[in-house]
Amino acid sequence: MNAIIADDHSFIRMALKQIIQKEFSATVHEAEEGKQVLNILRSHDINLIVLDISMPGRNGIEVMKDINNMYPDIPVLILSGYSEDQYAMRALKAGASGYLTKDTAPQNLVEAINTIRNGDQYITPKLAQKLVKEFKGGFDNKPLHESLSDREYEVFCLIGFGLTISEIAEKQLLSPKTVSTYRARILKKMNIKNNAEIMKYVIENGLLDK
Structure with missing residues (x-):
């Protein structure tokens, strides 16, 4: 093999x-x-x-x-x-x-x-x-974060873990501007206002465990 x-x-x-x-x-x-x-x-x-x-x-x-x-x-x-x-x-x-x-x-x-x-x-x-x-639940009961693309979801989780835009950019080999664009899409898709609300969502939905 x-x-x-x-x-x-x-x-x-x-x-x-x-x-x-x-x-x-x-x-x-x-x-x-x-x-x-x-x-x-x-x-x-x-x-x-x-x-x-x-x-x-x-x-x-x-x-x-x-x-x-x-x-x-x-x-x-x-x-x-x-x-x-x-x-x-x-x-x-x-x-x-x-x-x-x-x-x-x-x-x-x-x-x-x-x-x-x-x-x-x-x-x-x-x-x-x-x-x-x-x-059994079909598609109507899916949590909001499942509407995110794979890259958006990754940035979403990293924000939820407390990383800054610069830290995420360095970790993912992206520009800070690109990360900020992903963040803006996340906030819009999930109707969330700021990073604090992202962190709250991540904790409440059990996404913080690594």
Whole structure:
């Protein structure tokens, strides 16, 4: 098996690499950001991708969409520091085969990889309940933040965590002007007046957990 581990933290890549090599006798390629993932895909026959969401430049959801468009048969497991409530639904809609948080036990990671390699989706019981609730509730009861684009939602969460425009721009490799434009769209779409209201919304809707 040829696998890609994409995460901007070297110690996480090292830990994941050890697990995947031990359990699957895999050749593991490492990437720190989305462009590297796509470059590896162009030059190697890849069977599995373990992808983080928060990476420099384009986030994992955006990269996931590219992978799904160009290499739809490659299973992708999102392994993120963000809780399921924050990003799992978006990841699955973008084409991910499964979603786990980084505090998961190694045996759950192995189980998830086995599941998606067999062509199935890996969904935790908590996420399954969320999917059922969304199906039963239809589209009218969706929370306001689900109307945001993936990039808007990322900026929205970072504002909710207390980051400034400049800090978000540096973290996401964007200009402050671009971040301010996203912020303006967020305020308009959600009928929110300021950052304090964003922070309040994030807390009240359980989006603060990482």
